[in-house]
């Protein structure tokens with residue numbers, strides 16, 4: 001039995017939902033209320049010591065890190081395959097996941113203000129200190145401190161936006177050569193990129209995922225969104241319509 005602890009708008013959660021839906025695996029969808037900071041609760045930290053979503057329980061065994069979870073799912077349920085058969089291509093797939101995890105994911109933290117800005121700005125200093133104390137990583141303590149007290153400046157946001165667009169440049173070259181990111185077939189590398197392309201396309205730099213700017217990425221994005229699993233994985237809007 002699979003239990004997925006996740007949040008609807010979390011990029012890392014979206015990856016795992018996509019993977020589960022591609023595989024047609026049934027799962028118990030447990031929503032973690034990030035607005036209430038449930039992911040920093042003592043009970044949740046027992047499942048995921050990093051205090052982030054998603055986490056998965058498979059037959060009672062906990063697993064965290066969305067890229068790791070997707071690879072695990074592909075191992076326990078190999079059909080349809082979501083990893084290239086060729087070892088070299090499989091290594092390239094892992095490098096895409098690593099690149100996005102290490103260089104791209106932290107760039108969208110400047111947009112936490114949409115989800116958490118109003119709430120966090122109302123915390124008293126004592127409340128903020130108590131909340132920071134329950135966050136396991138220094139890096140994420142800093143992220144919450146920023147959203148509560150020092151919102152990202154327009155210059156910082158512009159810098160992050162620029163770096164996100166570089167992801168599209170890298171993807172453009174890969175997709176031009178192979179149709180998908182790696183090895184000529186849809187894989188966990190593509191799944192890893194989906195939530196970030198969604199964010200770029202929807203709110204960060206919509207004119208970049210276009211035939212004019214990144215034609216191969218734009219075509220890839222249409223093909224991704226046409227997949228039945230995309231619909232089922234609930235990759236909805238990140239920002240509420242105003």
Ligand SMILES: N[C@@H](CCC(=O)N[C@@H](CS)C(=O)NCC(=O)O)C(=O)O
Pocket residue numbers: 009010011012013034039051052053054064065066067101140
């Ligand atoms: N590398 C982790 C990243 C997980 C992560 O950062 N999750 C975000 C949501 S996409 C989160 O829980 N943020 C809330 C926080 O850090 O307090 C993964 O891929 O699972």
